[in-house]
Amino acid sequence: MTVLQSLLDSVRTQDRRFIIYRPTAERLHEQWFRNHNVDVEYRPLPAGSPGSFLVIERDGAFAGAIGLDDLDTLLQSPIVVPDRLSEVTEGYQVLFDVLSDTVFTAMSRRELLVVSREIEDRAYRVGTGTLRVSFQKFSAFRSQIGVYRSLAHETDLTIHIYAHPDWTPPELEGVTYHRLAADPPERYWALAFTGGPTEMQASGLLAREAPSDAYTGFWTNDPALVSSLCSGLTSFDDRAEQDRS
Amino acid sequence: MVYSRNGADSSVRHTTSTAQLSDDTLYEALASENRRRTVFFLLDEKETTVETLATVLAGWAADETGSMSSPADRDQIRIELVHNHLPRLEAAGLVSYDAQEGDIRITSLDPLLAALISKSVDSEPAAEP
Numbered sequence: 076m077t078v079l080q081s082l083l084d085s086v087r088t089q090d091r092r093f094i095i096y097r098p099t100a101e102r103l104h105e106q107w108f109r110n111h112n113v114d115v116e117y118r119p120l121p122a123g124s125p126g127s128f129l130v131i132e133r134d135g136a137f138a139g140a141i142g143l144d145d146l147d148t149l150l151q152s153p154i155v156v157p158d159r160l161s162e163v164t165e166g167y168q169v170l171f172d173v174l175s176d177t178v179f180t181a182m183s184r185r186e187l188l189v190v191s192r193e194i195e196d197r198a199y200r201v202g203t204g205t206l207r208v209s210f211q212k213f214s215a216f217r218s219q220i221g222v223y224r225s226l227a228h229e230t231d232l233t234i235h236i237y238a239h240p241d242w243t244p245p246e247l248e249g250v251t252y253h254r255l256a257a258d259p260p261e262r263y264w265a266l267a268f269t270g271g272p273t274e275m276q277a278s279g280l281l282a283r284e285a286p287s288d289a290y291t292g293f294w295t296n297d298p299a300l301v302s303s304l305c306s307g308l309t310s311f312d313d314r315a316e317q318d319r320s
Numbered sequence: 321m322v323y324s325r326n327g328a329d330s331s332v333r334h335t336t337s338t339a340q341l342s343d344d345t346l347y348e349a350l351a352s353e354n355r356r357r358t359v360f361f362l363l364d365e366k367e368t369t370v371e372t373l374a375t376v377l378a379g380w381a382a383d384e385t386g387s388m389s390s391p392a393d394r395d396q397i398r399i400e401l402v403h404n405h406l407p408r409l410e411a412a413g414l415v416s417y418d419a420q421e422g423d424i425r426i427t428s429l430d431p432l433l434a435a436l437i438s439k440s441v442d443s444e445p446a447a448e449p
Contacts, residue, residue, distance in 0.1 A: 096379055120376070121360065121363070121364030123438060123441065124360075124380070125383070125442070126379065126380040126382075126384055128379035128382050130375055130379060137374075137378070137391055137394050138391060139389060139390060140382040140388065140389040141383075142382050142383030142384070142386060145386055169388050172388060
């Protein structure tokens with residue numbers, strides 16, 4: 076089993092609970108959680124309560140709460156992927172935190188793009204540290220060149236890109252391309268940002284492509300998980316040719 | 321329970337209610353949003369625990385402010401409940417609180433008072449401190 080697959084499995088087995096507290100009997104957002112293969116529980120609140128909210132528990136302890144109005148907006152509104160860095164809305168940053176460290180199935184490319192942009196934006200704001208990104212093919216990296224040109228030119232980040240070489244990317248200072256020799260048996264969409272001088276901003280994403288063009292994966296703020304993710308990506312080097320631009 | 325506006329009700333319960341309503345500690349006890357919300361929650365639940373109450377108050381705060389309540393935010397609420405809010409509510413005779421077990425129960429409230437608290441929580445403007 077690969078490093079990345081065992082990492083995905085270890086996050087899947089962590090204890091997470093999502094509990095919605097609301098004053099009605101409605102099973103709000105049940106479909107969204109079910110579609111992504113995550114259980115959600117419901118608890119009643121008195122009629123006339125000043126609010127409804129989602130509580131996240133990790134290992135039996137409170138990990139966070141967010142108002143249902145905010146959750147509605149984040150889950151139901153059409154997702155817009157920002158073209159530029161620093162345009163990620165605060166709402167997605169909250170969603171990133173609330174739903175982190177949970178394995179979701181049936182993630183769309185669009186959802187993963189938003190999560191990826193949040194990680195790239197953090198790396199941009201911190202400006203130092205290492206960002207490792209796995210694109211399945213360099214042709215998939217092509218549409219992201221603008222973002223990575225900004226990351227390379229406007230920060231002191233060390234950037235590593237891993238992909239199958241079906242296209243020749245332009246040379247960018249500070250970016251090392253790792254050409255994966257063959258199409259790997261399991262295809263991952265992965266980002267790992269070490270967080271710069273402190274680990275506070277460390278963040279990562281790991282998702283495996285399913286046959287139906289959907290993804291199963293998680294994102295995280297946990298420096299230990301990000302570190303494992305970096306190890307998983309550097310292990311690609313065993314079958315990659317480096318090309319420092 | 322029948323509540324008589326003109327005080328003609330001669331039941332023992334009525335005597336207790338009158339004592340409660342004329343006690344200054346009652347109004348001081350209710351001069352805080354989280355204490356009113358505590359009584360509001362207990363009017364429905366009858367009994368709860370400090371842990372559940374801290375989670376519910378943190379959840380309402382998150383919904384109101386539109387941001388995430390963190391474990392630190394909830395811990396702060398729990399500490400305030402244990403060291404400030406619950407002792408005050410108990411002193412005013414509104415709840416009974418077992419500090420050892422963390423169990424909280426509502427005591428019999430004058431229905432007028434119960435209605436007032438529910439209304440104050442329900443219609444509370446978000447900006448109120």
